[in-house]
Amino acid sequence: MKWDWGAVGDFMPQFWDGLLVTLQALALGSVISFALGLVWALLMRAPTRWVTWPVGAVTEFVRNTPLLVQLFFLFYVLPEWGLTFSALTTGVFAIGLHYSTYTMQVYRAGIEAVPVGQWEAATALNLPVTRTWRVVILPQAIRRVVPALGNYVIAMLKDTPLLMAITVLDMLGQARLFSQEHFQFTEPLTVIGVAFILISYLASLLMRALERRLVH
Numbered sequence: 001m002k003w004d005w006g007a008v009g010d011f012m013p014q015f016w017d018g019l020l021v022t023l024q025a026l027a028l029g030s031v032i033s034f035a036l037g038l039v040w041a042l043l044m045r046a047p048t049r050w051v052t053w054p055v056g057a058v059t060e061f062v063r064n065t066p067l068l069v070q071l072f073f074l075f076y077v078l079p080e081w082g083l084t085f086s087a088l089t090t091g092v093f094a095i096g097l098h099y100s101t102y103t104m105q106v107y108r109a110g111i112e113a114v115p116v117g118q119w120e121a122a123t124a125l126n127l128p129v130t131r132t133w134r135v136v137i138l139p140q141a142i143r144r145v146v147p148a149l150g151n152y153v154i155a156m157l158k159d160t161p162l163l164m165a166i167t168v169l170d171m172l173g174q175a176r177l178f179s180q181e182h183f184q185f186t187e188p189l190t191v192i193g194v195a196f197i198l199i200s201y202l203a204s205l206l207m208r209a210l211e212r213r214l215v216h
């Protein structure tokens with residue numbers, strides 16, 4: 001089979017549209033997963049089991065349920081209960097929620113890695129709990145977990161094609177649509193494959209730069 005550069009040129013307008021959707025889903029999903037994961041981690045350190053048990057049960061359920069099942073549930077079942085959102089909004093929330101249960105464990109490990117002496121020093125200085133977390137504990141914990149969080153950004157990127165299952169036209173969705181219209185599969189699929197590799201590489205470089213900046 002000959003490579004058709006003309007097909008690549010024809011596909012590029014749809015590719016840019018799909019790339020924008022993919023990057024939106026990745027960026028917003030990452031923000032949700034990082035923020036919500038930190039909330040889960042902090043709640044799991046609550047002194048009462050009335051908080052830790054429900055949070056643990058919810059996060060375990062989400063983590064052990066396939067993301068695709070969660071996408072179908074949020075997109076097709078919630079509207080029956082009167083909760084309707086756009087496909088992209090649903091996909092972003094599903095990815096963010098799903099990966100927040102993983103980033104929670106990353107934050108948890110980072111917090112537990114903070115030396116006990118830091119907690120004791122904050123107590124000795126009579127710092128309020130909120131200030132202890134904001135100034136002493138979280139800055140040290142986050143420095144330790146940046147590499148692991150970067151790995152989950154790349155994992156989220158690789159899961160964005162699942163959004164096609166709920167009609168989101170990301171890169172794969174646009175490639176599939178183009179292939180069905182023009183009966184040319186090799187060129188669009190190759191283009192998005194290269195795009196995924198480049199985005200993953202750039203994301204890893206960005207996270208390494210952020211890690212170096214936090215360390216220094």
